[in-house]
Amino acid sequence: MRILSLNCRGLGSAAAVRALREIQERNNPQVMFLSETHLNKEGAERLRVQTYMDEIIVAESDGRSGGLVMLWKNEVKLQEINIHTNYIDALVDGDDDETSWRLTGIYGEPSWENKYKTWERLRELHGLIEMRWVVIGDWNEILYSHEKEGGNPRPMQYMQAFRNALSDCGLEDLGYIGDTFTWRRKRSRRASGMRERLDRACSNETWAQLFPYACLSNQEGLRSDHRPILLDTEYYKATAMSRKVRRKRFEGKWLKEEGVGEVVQAAWDASLSENGGDVTRAVASVQKALHAWDGTVLKKTESQAKGFGETT
Template sequence: MESIQRICGFANGIDVDATGSRGSHIDVVVEENDGAETWRFTGFYGEPVEQNRKVSWELLRALHNGNNLPWLVAGDFNEILFSFEKQGGRIREERQMDAFRKILDDCELADLGFSGQWCTWERGRLVSNNIRERLDRGVANTSWWELFPNFEVCHLQHSFSDHCPLVVNTNRNGDRSNNEQQ
């Protein structure tokens, strides 16, 4: 386990314990400084079919229930929060975005913002069929924001995938850069 922790960059007194997973999420508890600071991370994949997305929101609700740790959730939610997070293609129905905003509110999670390009998913190379959306994001509860006040979420350039990678830097000893960009 120690070699895996070193490979993943958790060699400096950080312990990661997987508490659960399914095809659509992985849930871990992270202990830093010999357990002095404990927080939770969930890697999340939202249901890609809109009619089935309620299953994803119920999973998020179930993961939230009973949680008293600072909590970061990041991944591909397969949904946007606002219409300006989409360019091209058919217009997203307001009820879909409302459902996403509601589950985040119910779970006491707020969007972390980002730096880098605004879209995290792109399909179609021609102007006539190009669609861009911000499907991938990080969200966290208030206690996570308080634990990591200098965090930054970066959208990196995508190359082989239609999604761009996200990097969440907790910036333990750094200044918070412009992560309020929307």
């Protein structure tokens, strides 16, 4: 499953919707969580139609700021648990209780004096249900000082409050691939440039065990000052499966075969001569020669012997 999260900075214009559609077409998500939509229910429903999604949950904007939507396709079985101005909490149904899990889209309080409310609400959510859980969105805070570039240093107590909240809820940052920073403020006459990692996904251990191949990627943005982030629960599966292909190894049966010594000696001497005495390359050459010999000579001999036995 692919889950796209983006702080849109408003979706009231045709240009903003076009930018979102381009990001959507590039990543083909089954679920989208969008924050700062600035949309009421009617506007959110129009957006659902424009993005060709099947279902939607809406936390309405006050008309000037805020607004959250979670959209998904029918192939995903998703149902609402809780809605708040700062989050949409949902259940993703699996085939049974062992594969069902909880998805929360979060939008952290942007103002310094209210940041503690985000962590209080996260703890409240944690106390409601105990199950596999992933939280994704714009947290409006960084975990560590290296996640910020430019501007004044972030006060330590704010980052520590974020870390404490995650720890209390049994959540851990899933990491990322791509650019470190997900938000930027361009340099202007009045302000210096600044970049921060405000968008991320965090999960508990049981969710991570259910999706061992999951990966979060920080995508290229278009119109918003935030990058979209994409959580792909199967990202590393192809790589993991390719690594499970059986490695070629030394076969003990070769020691019983006549001619094995000659194969080893010939490959060893040739490699040392060609590669200036490089022992590592010589070992690799011997291994390659033995498997070639096994495939072209031994397997052929075994096949001939089997065929002879069947005709007598």
